[in-house]
Amino acid sequence: MLSSGTGALALPLMEQFYTIQGEGYNTGRAAYFVRLGGCDVGCHWCDVKESWDADQHPRVAIPEIVEAATSYPGRNVVITGGEPLMHDLTSLTHALHEAGCQTWLETSGAHPLSGQWDWICLSPKKFKAPLSDVLRQAHELKVVIFNKSDFAWAEEHAAQVSSDCRLYLQPEWGRAAQMTPLIVDYVKQNPRWQVSLQTHKYLDIP
Ligand SMILES: C[S@@+](CC[C@H](N)C(=O)[O-])C[C@H]1O[C@@H](n2cnc3c(N)ncnc32)[C@H](O)[C@@H]1O
Ligand SMILES: Nc1nc2[nH]cc(C(=O)O)c2c(=O)[nH]1
Ligand code: SF4
Numbered sequence: 001m002l003s004s005g006t007g008a009l010a011l012p013l014m015e016q017f018y019t020i021q022g023e024g025y026n027t028g029r030a031a032y033f034v035r036l037g038g039c040d041v042g043c044h045w046c047d048v049k050e051s052w053d054a055d056q057h058p059r060v061a062i063p064e065i066v067e068a069a070t071s072y073p074g075r076n077v078v079i080t081g082g083e084p085l086m087h088d089l090t091s092l093t094h095a096l097h098e099a100g101c102q103t104w105l106e107t108s109g110a111h112p113l114s115g116q117w118d119w120i121c122l123s124p125k126k127f128k129a130p131l132s133d134v135l136r137q138a139h140e141l142k143v144v145i146f147n148k149s150d151f152a153w154a155e156e157h158a159a160q161v162s163s164d165c166r167l168y169l170q171p172e173w174g175r176a177a178q179m180t181p182l183i184v185d186y187v188k189q190n191p192r193w194q195v196s197l198q199t200h201k202y203l204d205i206p
């Protein structure tokens with residue numbers, strides 16, 4: 001990969017699209033999504049497995065990504081993947097800020113944090129543990145609930161984030177019919193948590 005002291009100058013890009021943030025704290029807000037290739041976490045229920053192999057995706061120069069992102073009225077840019085922190089995101093976030101964009105990150109936290117972020121959504125995974133630095137800096141903890149035991153696992157991670165970090169429980173899409181009622185009951189009993197649904201899937205938008 002092309003890189004410098006300030007991070008990657010080109011990044012493997014799977015897709016980019018302007019849509020509505022479907023999940024978590026910023027649900028309902030217009031945002032441009034940049035989906036980077038590469039992930040080594042291996043969630044068996046991942047809804048974007050085509051992203052895993054970075055070599056399957058063309059490397060695109062940062063100015064090209066920023067130009068595309070700023071060709072829409074919105075100025076919120078979500079960097080997702082794949083696992084975006086497999087790449088040094090210093091240059092990308094710097095260029096997005098220079099262009100007047102807000103930078104929002106979707107990450108499993110399994111790799112070191114790079115870049116300047118206005119919002120960090122941490123969705124930790126059992127398959128590759130999140131780093132304590134990312135836990136500390138997260139604005140939002142969003143735990144995917146696949147089975148009942150995931151509630152206790154979510155609490156273990158809530159104990160490691162900052163006191164003002166927002167807490168979300170999100171049903172695994174394939175198990176939503178079974179898990180969503182359990183999440184509703186859990187949030188009623190444990191009101192510091194909130195429900196997060198993948199609303200874009202119900203809306204049938206990207
Ligand atoms: C595809 S991941 C990419 C970013 C990063 N690798 C991560 O996992 O946070 C984006 C978000 O979708 C969530 N997600 C992925 N597959 C899901 C599924 N089947 N059901 C619910 N959420 C899912 C992840 O937990 C994460 O919050
Ligand atoms: N609309 C929409 N919202 C999202 N929030 C997180 C997503 C992701 O895949 O990172 C995502 C996505 O793929 N689409
Ligand atoms: S960490 Fe994210 S991109 Fe990677 S497998 Fe898990 S859900 Fe998919």
Ligand SMILES: [Mg+2]
Pocket residue numbers: 047048
């Ligand atoms: Mg998604």
